[in-house]
Amino acid sequence: MDDKLTAQQIENLRKYEEDIENAAKREKFMEPIRKEGERRDAEIYELKQKICEIGKRLWQLGFVAGNDGNISVKYDNDTILTTPTGVSKGDMIPGRCERNSILEIFNDINYDPKNYLIRPSSEIKMHLRCYELRSDIGAVVHAHPPFATAFAAANIPLDNDILTEAVMLLGPVLVAPYATPGSDDVPEVIAPFIKEHNAVLLANHGALTVGADLDEAYYRMEVLEHVAKTTFITRLLGGGQAIPPEKVSELSELGMNFTMRKL
Numbered sequence: 001m002d003d004k005l006t007a008q009q010i011e012n013l014r015k016y017e018e019d020i021e022n023a024a025k026r027e028k029f030m031e032p033i034r035k036e037g038e039r040r041d042a043e044i045y046e047l048k049q050k051i052c053e054i055g056k057r058l059w060q061l062g063f064v065a066g067n068d069g070n071i072s073v074k075y076d077n078d079t080i081l082t083t084p085t086g087v088s089k090g091d092m093i094p095g096r097c098e099r100n101s102i103l104e105i106f107n108d109i110n111y112d113p114k115n116y117l118i119r120p121s122s123e124i125k126m127h128l129r130c131y132e133l134r135s136d137i138g139a140v141v142h143a144h145p146p147f148a149t150a151f152a153a154a155n156i157p158l159d160n161d162i163l164t165e166a167v168m169l170l171g172p173v174l175v176a177p178y179a180t181p182g183s184d185d186v187p188e189v190i191a192p193f194i195k196e197h198n199a200v201l202l203a204n205h206g207a208l209t210v211g212a213d214l215d216e217a218y219y220r221m222e223v224l225e226h227v228a229k230t231t232f233i234t235r236l237l238g239g240g241q242a243i244p245p246e247k248v249s250e251l252s253e254l255g256m257n258f259t260m261r262k263l
Contacts, residue, residue, distance in 0.1 A: 047073050047081050047214070048094030048102040054141070054218045055083060059090030063143040063225065068206075070121035073139045073214050074131050080107045082120045082127065107131060109187070122182030129187035130194050130210050137194075139214040141221050144206035147228035151175075152201035158227055161248050162240030166227040168255035170199050173224060178203040199224050 005013070051071050058064045058071075069089050072082040083092060087100045095101040103120050109128045127140040151158060152175055159172035166173075176193050179185035179202075190208060193200040199209045199220055207224055211217030234240035243251070 044075060044079075044081065044104065045094055047075060050214055051081060051083065051102050052092045052094055054214055055089035055092050057218070058141075058143050058221070059088060061145075061222075061225075063145040063221065064089050065144070069141075069143040070123050070127070071139075071141050071214070072124065072127040074107065074137070075104075078107055080105050080124075080128065080131070082124055085119045085121045123186060125184065126186045126190060126208070129191060130208075133191060133194055134210070136212060137210045138212045139217040140208065140210050141214075141217045142202075142206060142208050143221055145221065145225035145228070147232055148201060148207045148225050149205070150232070151228050152206060153204050155203055157201065158224070158231060160231070160240065161243045162234060163227055163230060164243070164251055165223060167243065167248055167251040169223050170220060170227065171197060171252070171255070173197065173199045173201060173227075175201045175203050178205070181205060 051073060054071055055064075055069075058069055063069070067086050067088055070083045071089070072080055074080055082103050082105060083089065084100060084103055092100050092102060099118060101118060103118055105120055105124070107128065109125060109132055123142060126142065130137050130140050148158075155175050157172065157174045158166065158170075159174065161167055174193055174197065176189045179189045186202075190200055190202070194208075194210065198211065199207065201207055207221065209217050209220035209224060211220055231240070
């Protein structure tokens with residue numbers, strides 16, 4: 001029996017060894033890419049869970065009713081995570097394909113909702129405009145907290161400097177002109193306000209807050225409603241006493257170094 005390998009067998013063996021070597025190279029090449037993908041998926045899932053948590057808080061506090069409100073987070077310059085349309089903020093999940101799942105969309109002000117099987121809120125362009133205007137914004141929260149929304153409906157700004165936390169954490173909160181919710185007018189009417197402010201009242205509609213991350217944007221919404229409620233009560237008592245102008249400047253400087261973000 002001839003134990004010698006034929007030329008074809010030798011060639012097949014060489015190709016087999018070459019395939020193994022190439023597979024090892026591919027595995028080595030793909031490993032950091034796979035790990036980066038796994039890291040990204042984990043981070044996005046964590047942010048989706050956070051959006052669901054904040055949505056439930058808004059619903060529990062009565063800041064939204066029915067399908068009101070919307071939330072978004074900028075994951076990176078290309079990716080926005082946002083709430084779906086037509087879903088209660090108390091019923092959202094961090095999944096992918098369910099109707100109440102948090103969505104992942106492109107950060108494009110000219111996005112086409114028809115490109116998404118599960119559609120984001122019709123007001124997503126308002127969020128995208130915020131990200132377009134300011135690179136420091138990492139999250140946007142829109143809700144209808146009753147007292148703040150009442151001031152918005154009455155076209156009364158919250159800018160009277162009667163509360164320390166209002167000066168430190170929000171600054172003057174002005175009222176943006178009315179625009180039909182979901183229309184292309186909304187991003188435009190809020191633009192002049194968001195350029196300089198972290199909170200704005202939407203005439204006859206609700207409130208909008210922004211932050212470096214979702215915690216900060218949400219906490220600003222909480223503070224806004226607290227300020228609106230307290231301001232309303234002071235007016236029932238005959239009006240609040242304004243903080244002296246020099247102290248307002250001092251509080252504003254303190255507020256610049258204050259963060260409402262979780263450590």
